[in-house]
Amino acid sequence: MVNLVIVSHSAQLGEGVGTLARQMLMGDGCKIAIAAGIDDPENPIGTDPIKVMGAIESVADTDHVLVMMDIGSALLSAETALELLDPAIAAKVRLCAAPLVEGTLAATVSAAAGANIERVICDAMNALDAKCEQLGLPSPSAAKPTSPDLVPDADARSVAIVVKNPNGIHVRPASRLVSALSGFNADMWLEKNGKCVVPDSLNQIALLQVRCNDMLRLIAKGEQAEDALAAFKRLAAENFGESLEPANADNVATQVPPQATGTAFCYTPFSPEVSQQPTASPQADQQRLRVAIQNTLNDLSALTALAEERYSADIAAIFSGHHTLLDDPDLFDMACDLMQETQCSAAWAWHHVLSDLSQQYLQLDDPYLQARYIDIEDLLSRSLQHLTGEIVQIPAFIRPSILVADVIYPSTILQLDPKAVQGVCLRDGSDASHPAIIARAMGLCYVCQQGKAVDSIKMGDALTLDCVTQRITHAD
Structure with missing residues (x-):
């Protein structure tokens, strides 16, 4: 059995990763402890070796403890904690170099499924494979063909389903699938469009990039193959434990007004020109x-x-x-x-x-x-x-405004005052982007893809945004 400790410079980040990881658990197969931030209200960002040591001790009633860390001093704090621990406990501890968020999620699913420490570390270290493949980037540990003795053959049986989850088999449904299939004495493969992976790893399932309405097939052979296929079919019928209804749809509809009126503020995101000429050193x-x-x-x-x-x-x-x-x-x-x-x-x-x-x-x-x-x-x-050194401040608004720009960054949207900014109008952008998602959470009217319609807008113009029709007009 493997338990986890999350070490982060930020208390909020550590708790957030811990909350997300615990949502992957379906039982008590893995305990998670958090050592994040420092107890200084003025400067709360940092790591504390004593806090890390206490977190390790709190989950040390197991075979192994895997420590997940974010950056820099988190590693130093974890190494110091090892020196301070009782040697018997320290011998159980392994430090993991995997990315904090993706690695922790993959390790949680793997540990909860009963994997040994080496397999848990392997799954955590491979946690970026799916992201790399989706982005077309090279992945040093991307899924490789299964060994010859583990290739599906004529003796294998299978069952196929159509995925109905709106966002496909993402992290949470994939974790349910790993857990549901982990206890069967059978060789198993998940197949989509001729590509097969072994369904014992969150990362391997993610590499299939299973979308809504994709056909997904489980292939199994061995003593409990029929039981595994039946469990897969039941889980698929339950949509892998996920509701098909859009989350918080009613709340979003009531928070965002159908229209917004304000004074145009024409904004250009910071994009400095950079020189190719190197420095002296x-x-x-x-x-x-x-x-x-x-x-x-x-x-x-x-x-x-x-x-x-x-x-x-x-x-x-x-x-x-x-x-x-x-x-x-x-x-x-x-x-x-x-x-x-x-x-x-x-x-x-x-x-x-x-x-x-x-x-x-x-x-x-x-x-x-x-x-x-x-x-x-x-x-x-x-x-x-x-x-x-060209630090740019978020604009200050002195009257109800409509921010007009070609595009807007997520961090800019977050820092706007929703009492002063009534809406956002973009030449480009996307309704599926993070700026759009943040704007809706703030209750801002967000209109994008306006193209040449923004050419006639000048600073100080009176504007009306219509979130329903996605149009912008000059107010009378």
């Missing part, structure tokens, strides 16, 4: 980039806490997700490699790396994932501010 430039990324990660921790305080855990999860995305050493390494190859500046290399990632999102054929390009642009803008 490439090593110093790389260090400046590292500091800028860390400052951006600190911003994202603060935005996560702000979203949790003002709105909901779902909105906070957007920014904790941004934190996980940016806290990827491969991005920094790619920028450093580009600096070395082309003798360019850190700002130019970083702009190139993140802009390329943004374009990969835009080229996806799934509109929901495609709309996530603006999140990358947000991270790029914020990190370049720290790198160039």
